[in-house]
Amino acid sequence: MVKSPDVSVIVPVFNAGASLEASVQSLLDQTLKNIEIIVVNDASTDSSAETISRLESENGNIVAIHLTENQGVHEARLTGLKKASAPWIGFLDADDFARPNMFEAMHRAAEQQAVDIVVCGSYRVTKERKPIAPKIRFKSSKKIESEVFEKFSRFEFGTGSLWNKLYHREVMAPHADMHFPWRQSLNEDLLLNIGCFYKAESVYVTHEVLHEYVLNESSVTSTTTNAKAYVYMYRAYALAVSSFSELGGDVLVRIINMYRAQLSWSSYIIGDVSDIVVYEEELNEATELIYRSYPLALALLPPRQHPARVGAKVALKALARKGVSLLGLDAIVFKPRE
Structure with missing residues (x-):
């Protein structure tokens, strides 16, 4: 277990045995070493549980959580959020990749710029990490200290996704109990972000592309x-x-x-x-x-x-x-x- 980690990264997992280890490895390979990796197994029925347990036993900075009932990605993330101990919170999907300096660069920007949220670019890639095309990219880096929510609501920070952002826990933690009356399978990221960007007083957008989004033709979004x-x-x-x-x-x-x-x-x-x-x-x-x-x-x-x-x-x-x-x-x- 990492003592007083700088960043906690939450990875929700459901039947991601084929991609999980490579995604988690991209977090283990981060240049920011003081990182806590919280992997939430949402009652997977494939080999995910075994892979997670093995990775936890081999790496002191991985925290494994095994849910006994499948609750959906939103609830899995909330469970991980309650366990996170770092002052900064990030997310990674179990089939995507963090580039080696992703969380060091975002954490450095967060601390130096004294902001509540940092947003980076993302690149579409194949499962083998071969580049396809930009998914989200910003022309320049800048700090935003006025009309944060208004700009967010105009999608000036890109999409409502969680996986290309780093949040100060003070803007994210209040939503750890944001439970819904039904399971929400799409757009659940945006719902959390609405709360976070409403509370945020400042945001730093970096021109660096630090995240890799795997184009998966069999995903819920694609099908x-x-x-x-x-x-x-x-x-x-x-x-x-x-x-x-x-x-x-x-x-x-x-x-x-x-x-x-x-x-x-x-x-x-x-x-x-x-x-x-x-x-x-x-x-x-x-x-x-x-x-x-x-x-x-x-x-x-x-x-x-x-x-x-x-x-x-x-x-x-x-x-x-x-x-x-x-x-x-x-x-x-x-x-x-x-």
Whole structure:
């Protein structure tokens, strides 16, 4: 066990036996040696548990946590967060890589710049770490000390991912109990980041590309249909509205605009209303949560850009014929043609 580590890195794992060891090795090879690696096994059914236990026995700075029931990546990260002992918190997915100087460079920037969050670039790579193309890149390094949340909500710091950021524990730890009423499989990173960037007073963006994102064609993100992606995003929107409704209207409007922007992206555009009807229960559950938390959010969500291929009137008639009673769906799923 590392005594008073500088950085704790949390690695959630579920059936990642094929990639896990190489990813953890990229953390063991860090130039920052005073690092705590917390590997959370989310009740894997493959060889992940054995690999984690072996790595822990061979390396004093690895802390293994084995969950007895599969809870999902968000809950696995929260479990790791509660165990983390360092003043700085980072994350790595079990199929990605940290470049050798990733956490030394980010930790140095965090300390020298006296900021709450550091953000770096990321490069898409193959499983063999062969470069494909930039995923996130910043033209220059800079410190931001004003309008942090406003800039975050405009995606000026890139995506809402956790794996290319280093957080002071004071902005991350308050969200260790951010539990959701359902398992959120996509966009869960952004929900944590909303809380962190709202609390952060300063951010340092570095032009260095320090993270490697493995392009995995079989991942949840890659294999999800547009309809299912929409449902995941809408449910994330409901969680965001519910979780942060107490922050007031100005903050909620920025959060709403973030989800409006995302729902205008091509991967969430629905071509046929029948594709989404099968998710009536999930959509109703999310809609009811929004209604209880901030009803106006139902009317404000329709995206401004790229109208859906199915017009609102056609969509609603089709839903009516199918006897669907999705609360507020006329205001949410389809944007009228202009």
